[in-house]
Amino acid sequence: MKFTDTILGLLRRWYIVVPGLLIAASLAVGAWFAIPPDYNRSATQLLIPGDNSIPEGGNPYLFLGGLAPAADVLVRAVGSENVLNDVVEEHPGIDVEISRDTTTAGPIVLITVTASSDAAAEAVLAMLIDRTVTVLNEFQDVESIPDNNRMTVIPVTVDEQGEEQVRDRALAVAGVALVGTILTLLIASLVEGSSRRRREREPAVRGEHEPGAAPRSHKAGAAEAQATPGAPAQREDASASLPVDETLSEAQRPHADARR
Known part of the structure; x- marks a missing residue:
C-alpha cells in the first residue's frame, strides 16, 4: 500500500482518528498534572x-x-x-x-x-x-x-x-501521547483494511448473480451427479425388457425362424 493510500484511508476514518487523538491529548495533559515536579x-x-x-x-x-x-x-x-x-x-x-x-x-x-x-x-x-x-x-x-x-x-x-x-513529567507526557496516537492509527488502519477487503470481494459476488448466468443450486447439482452414473444401468434394464426377436439383428432372424 502506498503512503498516499494510507493517508487517504486515515482521512476516510476521520471519525476514529480525530476522537482518538483528542483522547490521547487529554491523557497527556492529565499525566502532566498528575505527576508532581x-x-x-x-x-x-x-x-x-x-x-x-x-x-x-x-x-x-x-x-x-x-x-x-x-x-x-x-x-x-x-x-x-x-x-x-x-x-x-x-x-x-x-x-x-x-x-x-x-x-x-x-x-x-x-x-x-x-x-x-x-x-x-x-x-x-x-x-x-x-x-x-x-x-x-x-x-x-x-x-x-x-x-x-x-x-x-x-x-x-x-x-x-x-x-x-520537569524531565520526568515531560517523558511521561510524551510516552502517553505516543502510545495513544499509535493505538488510534492502528485501530483506524484495521478498520480501513477490513473495509477494503470487503469492497474487493463485492465484484466477484455480483458476477455470480448476473442475469446471463443462471444460478445452480447445490441440490440440483447433486441430483445431476447422482443421475449421471445411473443412466447406463437404466439403458441396460430397458434392453433386457425387450422381446428376443426385437433384440436380434436382421441377419440372425432367418436362423431363428428355422429352429422354430
Missing part, C-alpha cells in the same frame, strides 16, 4: 588550610593546591551510606549526590539534593552542609590536630530557591 537545590563548600599552613599575612586562597585529596576523603565520608540513610529516613524520596566539583581545580565539595518539594530540598541541603562541617571536625579530632592547624570548610554557594525539574 521535582525540585533541585545545590551548594558548594571550600576547604581552607589551617593557620600554621599559611605564612603570616599570607592569602589562604593561594594555598589550596594540596587540599584536593582531603576533599576527596571528606566527600567519601559525607556521602557514605550511614550518613545518607539518616537523611533519607527523615525525608523519604530524597535523592542526594555528593561529589568533588571537577569543574574547578580547588578542593570544592558539591552537594546536590533533589526532592518532591522545594521545602524538603532546602531542609536536606542545610542538614548536609552542617554535616560536612561535623565530619571534618571529627576526622581532625581523631588525629588530635591542633586548632591552629586545622582545616575548615566554608560555604561558597547555596541555592536560595529550588529549580523545578
Whole structure:
C-alpha cells in the first residue's frame, strides 16, 4: 500500500482518528498534572588550610593546591551510606549526590539534593552542609590536630530557591501521547483494511448473480451427479425388457425362424 493510500484511508476514518487523538491529548495533559515536579537545590563548600599552613599575612586562597585529596576523603565520608540513610529516613524520596566539583581545580565539595518539594530540598541541603562541617571536625579530632592547624570548610554557594525539574513529567507526557496516537492509527488502519477487503470481494459476488448466468443450486447439482452414473444401468434394464426377436439383428432372424 502506498503512503498516499494510507493517508487517504486515515482521512476516510476521520471519525476514529480525530476522537482518538483528542483522547490521547487529554491523557497527556492529565499525566502532566498528575505527576508532581521535582525540585533541585545545590551548594558548594571550600576547604581552607589551617593557620600554621599559611605564612603570616599570607592569602589562604593561594594555598589550596594540596587540599584536593582531603576533599576527596571528606566527600567519601559525607556521602557514605550511614550518613545518607539518616537523611533519607527523615525525608523519604530524597535523592542526594555528593561529589568533588571537577569543574574547578580547588578542593570544592558539591552537594546536590533533589526532592518532591522545594521545602524538603532546602531542609536536606542545610542538614548536609552542617554535616560536612561535623565530619571534618571529627576526622581532625581523631588525629588530635591542633586548632591552629586545622582545616575548615566554608560555604561558597547555596541555592536560595529550588529549580523545578520537569524531565520526568515531560517523558511521561510524551510516552502517553505516543502510545495513544499509535493505538488510534492502528485501530483506524484495521478498520480501513477490513473495509477494503470487503469492497474487493463485492465484484466477484455480483458476477455470480448476473442475469446471463443462471444460478445452480447445490441440490440440483447433486441430483445431476447422482443421475449421471445411473443412466447406463437404466439403458441396460430397458434392453433386457425387450422381446428376443426385437433384440436380434436382421441377419440372425432367418436362423431363428428355422429352429422354430
